[in-house]
Amino acid sequence: MEDSRLKPALDYFDSKGWTPFPFQIDTWKDFLDGKSGLLNAPTGSGKTFALWFPVLLEYIAQYPDSWQKPRENGIQIIWVTPLRALAQDIQLAMEEVCQVLGLPWKVAVRNGDTDTKTRAAMKRRPPECLITTPETLHILISQKDHRELFQSLKAVIVDEWHELVGNKRGVQVQLALEYIQAICPTVFRRWAISATIGNLKDAAQTLLGKNLPIHIVKAKIEKEIVIHSVFPEEIEKYPWAGHLGIRMLDQVIEIIEKGKTVLLFTNTRSQTEIWYQKILEVRPDWAGWIAMHHGSLDMSVRSWVENALHEGLLKLVVCTSSLDLGVDFRPVDRVIQVGSPKGVSRFVQRAGRAGHKPGLPSEIFFVPTHALELIEAAALRNAIESQEMEHQFTPELPYDVLIQFLVTLAVGEGFEPDFIFPLVKRTSSFSQLNDQEIQWIMDFITKGGASLGNYEDFLKVNLDEDGKYRVKSKKIAMKHRLSMGTIVSDVSLKVKFKNGSFLGTVEEYFISKMKIGDRFFFAGRSLELLQVKGMDVFVKVSEKKTTNVVSWMGARMSLSSMLSHKIREIFRDYNQGIYESIEVQKILPLLDLQRKLSIVPDEHTFLIESLQTRDGFHLFFYPFEGRMMHELMSALVAYRISQSFPVTLNMAMNDYGFEILSDSYLDIEELLEEDLFSLQNIEQDILHCVNESEMSRRKFREIASIAGLVFQGYPGKPTSFKHIQANSSLLFQVFEQYDPENLLLKQARQEALTQQMEQEMFVKALRKLNELKIEIKRPSQFTPFSFPIMVDRLNRTNISSESVEDKITKILAQMEMD
């Protein structure tokens, strides 16, 4: 290893006045030695350069007089980023470095935004460095002559790996890496860049697959995070439940005033709209200085905000996690988080948007929206101090992604099973794939499996005489290309002005509640509904104000198990008379009241509260295991109760516990004797609950889309949501009836369950509950713990048991309709 090869790079850093971080030197050496690995570094630490330099240095070493040489032939390096918005920045950085070092490399971006001309040019003459997305990588693989593209590949670098490793986009990356390696004549290096997560080793393993040794390079930079909790003036009047936090408006305004450029994170899009509106009401003089950013606003609005922020033109941006990643916002000096961030990693990520300079601490102001969130503040601080971050696991055996990948290959060159499946099994996600499953999948894509053989739309792939499997039908091939990727989004309506300019999207159900002439607040404006035409909603600006703010039915974030665990620790300390953190001290009156009315359970106690109101008979259980776990637990408890007693039950839950509400009296002591939480028959009972749950149907809809069973529609002309829903639920029922062994069905159940919690975790949690001392309390009124759960009941779910016959009749009726 000659260090002289690093010299030009170091000189360049010097000339720019940048400090080269120690980890970069390590990475450069490893890279030049041909190693692969994972680079763990905080955002804004110059990681782009850390991995870009060695590539160029190696090139210099090969061609000492490189600037006199012609360009290389073919792609040398592929840089994968999960966000298109990052591509431009990376390209600029790389081009700059090339120019300074006098290298004739071409750096190009290829993703969905790339225009047809550039695409064609790139095909004729590929750039040395290609910046792309996981999806586009698969698009490239689906092209007929893709092999040539990868013949000269030296390295693949995956940016923001922590964003991908835990989901199906990450599985796509794994498949692409193994496939490209299999057709590339030399071993290329793979490097990923990741923020800190709890299980970096697993993340590295997922990237490197089975054949490469795990190798992690950690940045030797520590980022200090300072949390300021914002307390209400009168803690006694602080709400016990609620999420908006508008009550804290005055204090938040003060924090904004003292900052120069501020990011205010909220948890939902409608919350963003509301805060934006309220802040402007109090400070109309800030008009033009404040902006809003969330996922349903039009791209042009969003990029305007991003640019203005970058140039320091804005005082405040109210946003959702849409600004978690992305452009490097150097001018931001303050970050405010309204409401629980629900997880440690997310909180750290947001805090990191402020003080974006090495060595400077990141300050974040946490604004709790209800009383118990103050405890979460203490829990967050605790977790950050002890450096505990959430873990991320790659999906296991996501058959839908594999099916899509196989059809992708069949659309292009075609594939031979003997070549493909061994490489598929080298990925972490499919290392457990067995021959039976392979057989099933091949059957499914060639013959439609056990139940779809009569529909030619599902007979996608044929075996050709040369032994390769290909897609023959042009229509099927086209539809497949149109629906590649693993992100399944709901259909939404476009909000437009009469002149056609586009504000963003709202959901059908929101508009369906309104009539022509009604007003609603969206994209920071009061709008009047003029007309709904197809998928377009026409509006005009209204002079009158409105409190009808747009809302969306998004996913519900659950408290991470990391945080729930920390909260239990804080209760334990409280019971022992220890309350060190300022947040817990502030909230003492509430905890004391809880203790007076009921108890604050310690780690050896399982608290159940029983209470009667005019709504009925309530049972509140407090396992403190996070919302997802409680959703499944309440379903299980309700199911078991309904086995013994013919009652109608309503369930509600939050991150701390769950409620069972009945219209008739339930004797909790008697119920507990029936072994409500017993481990007997647990697997069947869980399976039953999961099957009945809306969750597996919803999961199946996603899976059916990814596996290509449901067509999402042509660009700009999406198939309506109802249609997709009908198709996928029809398929769900057909599989259940005629093809119960269907792997996609199995996957849907599995995903629903894993989403709730690993089955093992669930059983472990139940076992834990069984070991706790059960304490039944009969408080005279709602307690500080039960009140927020009662509030959550608005989104309650009923257990219904539709008879099997009814289902079959429905299926038949629908079949005839089609």
Add this chain to the structure above:
DNA sequence: GACCTGCTGCGGCCTG
């Protein structure tokens, strides 16, 4: 007495 929500991410066709 207290409350009234639900994140993010990408990709693509045909026709004249």
